[in-house]
Amino acid sequence: MIRVAMVEDDADLRDEVGFNLRRQGFEVAACADGPALDRLLQGASIDVAVLDIGLPGESGLSIARRLRRDQPLCGIVMLTARAEVADRILGMEEGADAYLAKPVDYRELALVIRAVARRTAPAEASAGNGLVLVEQAQVLILADGRRLDLTRSEALLLSRLARAPGQQATREQLVEALGERYRDYDPRRLEATLSRLRRKLAPAGFAGDVLRAVRQ
Numbered sequence: 580m581i582r583v584a585m586v587e588d589d590a591d592l593r594d595e596v597g598f599n600l601r602r603q604g605f606e607v608a609a610c611a612d613g614p615a616l617d618r619l620l621q622g623a624s625i626d627v628a629v630l631d632i633g634l635p636g637e638s639g640l641s642i643a644r645r646l647r648r649d650q651p652l653c654g655i656v657m658l659t660a661r662a663e664v665a666d667r668i669l670g671m672e673e674g675a676d677a678y679l680a681k682p683v684d685y686r687e688l689a690l691v692i693r694a695v696a697r698r699t700a701p702a703e704a705s706a707g708n709g710l711v712l713v714e715q716a717q718v719l720i721l722a723d724g725r726r727l728d729l730t731r732s733e734a735l736l737l738s739r740l741a742r743a744p745g746q747q748a749t750r751e752q753l754v755e756a757l758g759e760r761y762r763d764y765d766p767r768r769l770e771a772t773l774s775r776l777r778r779k780l781a782p783a784g785f786a787g788d789v790l791r792a793v794r795q
Contacts, residue, residue: 581696584619585629586610586642587658596629596658599685605692613637620650626696627654629688632661632670640673647674651717654695658683712737732757733776 583605587593590611597609608623610616612634619625628646630639643655655677657670662680670678676695679688711720717734719727729737739748739756751761753769 580604580606581627581692582606582608582623582625583627583629583692584608584610584616584625585658586612586616586634586639587629587631588612588634589631596685596688600689600692603685603689605689611635613642616642625650625653627656627692629656629658629692630675632657632659632666640670643670643674654692654698656688656691656695658688712741727779729776729779730772732772733779736772736776 581604583600585593585596585600585607587596587609588611593609593611597607600607608619608625610619613636616628628642630642632639634642639657639659643657646653646655655675657675657678658681659666659670659678660681667678676698677691679691712718712734713720717729717731719729719734719737721727735756735758736753739753748756750766750769754761754764754766757764757769
């Protein structure tokens with residue numbers, strides 16, 4: 580069951596949205612503001628947060644920014660009366676996965692929550708040599724349980740290598756995995772990222788050639 584935390588200061592709307600989401604099969608915890616959400620997260624995990632923007636004290640945008648930093652696997656849906664394009668852009672820039680305007684059709688809200696939950700679900704992939712990559716969290720788990728924090732580029736490169744046959748990929752494939760166009764991309768940037776990744780793996784006991792270029 581998808582676990583949803585809804586942060587809405589209007590008590591009537593909070594009850595209404597919560598009631599409708601529970602009817603759609605979600606587990607819902609309703610919070611009136613940011614501190615209430617923080618208390619909830621101290622004892623429970625959630626899959627998706629549904630945030631109003633105009634909250635008392637800390638705004639929904641600030642909460643979204645904190646969640647994106649501290650809860651990278653949590654999906655974020657903004658549900659607000661602020662429907663201007665500039666508001667939508669700002670919400671997405673602050674970390675929202677989806678942005679809906681009030682009043683909302685609860686069937687649409689349910690579909691969006693399910694889509695966001697699928698998209699942000701932790702996907703693990705074997706990166707070889709006993710390593711497990713949790714791409715969404717940008718974490719590499721070693722065979723002994725230790726965790727290495729990765730940058731977004733490092734996680735994308737390892738994810739592409741983990742999915743490649745024989746764990747080999749061309750430079751073009753790696754550049755595309757970074758979301759760049761190969762013909763416009765400076766190959767030195769790729770080499771720099773791979774070099775940093777080799778250095779990061781070295782203290783974990785992996786030789787410098789664990790990631791190496793192969794001429795074909």
